[in-house]
Amino acid sequence: MVPLCVASGNDRCLRQRGDDRLPGGNSLHAHPRTGDHLHTPGRPTPDAHHPRRCCTRRAPHPLDPQARPGHPIRRRAPARPADHRALPGRRRRGHPTPDRRPPPQPDRRHAPCHLRAGQVDARRRRRPAVQAQAPAHPAERGLARRPRRGCPAHCQYCYLAGSLTGPPITRTYANLDDVLGGIAPAVGQGSVTSGTDARGHEGTTFEVSCYTDPLGLEHLTGSLAAAITHVGTADLGGPAQLRFTTKFADVAPLLDLPHHGRTRVRFSVNAASVERFEGGTARMPDRIAALRSLALAGYPVGLTIAPIMPVDGWRQEYADLLDAVAAATDDVPGLDLTAELITHRFTPRSKEVLLDWYPRTKLEMDEDLRRQKRGKYGAVKHVYPARVMHELRSWFDVALAERLPAARSLYWT
Template sequence: MFGWQDLAPERPAPARGSFRDSPRARRMLDVREVYAEPAALASPRGQQIMGRLRPDVTVIEVDSHWRIPALHGNDGNIDRWVRIKTETLVLGVKHKLTTRVNGRSADWIAPGPSNGCAMSCAYCYVPRRKGFANPITLFTNIEAIIAHVRRHVRAQGPKPEPNQCDPAAWVYDVGENGDCSVDALVSDNTADLIAAFRTMPTAKASFATKFVNPDLLALDPRGRTRIRFSVMPPEDARLLDIRTSPVPERIAAAPDFLDAGYEVHFNLSPVVLRPGWEESWADLLTHLDDVLPARVKQQAAAEIIMLTHNEPLHEVNLGWHPRAEDLLWRPAVQETKRSQNNALNVRYALHVKRQALDRLRQLVGERAPWLRIRYAF
């Protein structure tokens, strides 16, 4: 057992905006420079975001949020990895609004309100596309994003039959390339999405998070937003989940978020295979069973996601956080894999992965039998 204590006592939801000004929020984001497309900067959302930043922030106009030489592809940024995530923000306009099929965690992947993150998880896939630095890019045309999603939801009609994503609602992942909880520190994009899905009776929003932001408790999702708290053994998280909320805090937040109107699920993610991994996951599952109240367990479900890594990211990590690679980079049990988006990644060998998934499912059945596994890969 970890000796964790309950970190989320009963309390009223905070007034909106109270957390974003807290010392903890300022440690996560102390924005000192903003790279901005002119249209994003001039937009109402862009002006709102700028109004929440320090008055002496430096603004650098750029033609494209994707092409910023000082950030993307600049290997000199490796030793400033965490500082860039803390002090840099990018504002852009999302022009390509597409919703694509998923069928795993969600029925659909919606166009996200952001790209990149202020946290620094050592296995994050977003830097694989953006280069050596991936601070938060916030998209300021949130109205267009929401209008696109509304049209897509209407076009689907009612969900014809249950599936692993949800028995009744079409599920839209709205945070594939960022963390909506962190985005909410500086933008109302997350709040606007939650409010929009509140009015869509045939759909739900869904996003995974590793950051507990109490401001989200005041957004009144009315059961139309699923928040998925990602969890892993704390000893792994301390090494790999840099700048995130501690795992026990994520777990302890579940009852508060359920009571605030969210559907609360868990991501057992990523599962990192290393000596002692089975015992650590058994302890984690026992802790979930010990501390979560019955009302959380009754509606909870989980995804199991095995680690996928990437050789260029491995090289980047060696420059700023080499200890993480002792766990992540294990060629003896890994093989290359061509992903759905045609990226060449590294995953556990098929027989190793199959055995690990079988064992983890067995541990769930033994330690947290109430935790329904929606899918595993």
């Protein structure tokens, strides 16, 4: 049974069989994929879905300003299998809520949290199982798998924040068979690894962490294990590899899977001073220990050193990081280790979203200290000046070769 939250004290609530029609021919019904009770024109409520809990906010009845707040709902609650809970605050159409959230924007990709009872965001459409991407860095310009969207971590520097506008909601898709079924037809269509001399042995790579950290939700969904098993055992018609990046460390459910070396797990790591911007994630020593466990289980592994920042003492801090990884992987037989290096950057939109999410952040996002760069389609991003970028890259080129010679560097950006 799914709880139903009603945002006003009027008649748009608690409809069941025999009382499911709303004024104007509208009704409440259960969303076919999520089970949420939604309000759409001309659809009766299915008998199998009834709200169990009804929550109201203190707002006058629209037709009777003298009525007690929430009175129509409280009057109906005892006669139906639902319990009534009043929520604090006022919410009237056209007036801001107490936390002063802005009204819905037409370009939002998520249904705003403050929609009224039963309203549906018409912009929420089912996404295709496979989508061509143009993500932030070159290794992901291919085909992406999206079993989830939205991240459980709270990284104050998240470059993708501009792509995840609206409430910070984590969405997971239940049609996993459809998602995985799109892999085989797409094998051979990638543009980064397929057909290249340097990385052709990897086959077509499929990224599952474009817009989320899949390991952070694995204990709830199990979809990552299902994807690894599918790619490791299915006949896909050609060489293919699954890839994902994570800041979490609970890898125990993945160790015994039949991956057959077709899934590369990259761990996002950084200097100690930068780690304070990563809320809700595993600590750096735990991530390095998890990388070692997966490497010993035969997985290809990788480092995503990102976002690189020239903080005070950055040379020593990043040297300590590389030394810790070297010590953890020194005795791993047949180690397959890659490195991807990404400097910190932000867009006007991502800065706006991040400052809204984390208004007290100490992260430096000053356009006057950055160089403006334009992407393939003209999008503006703010990166470090050329002198700083050259200094950072020169140091990492030498440090990787000296401290972690087993690592194969894929790109710098």
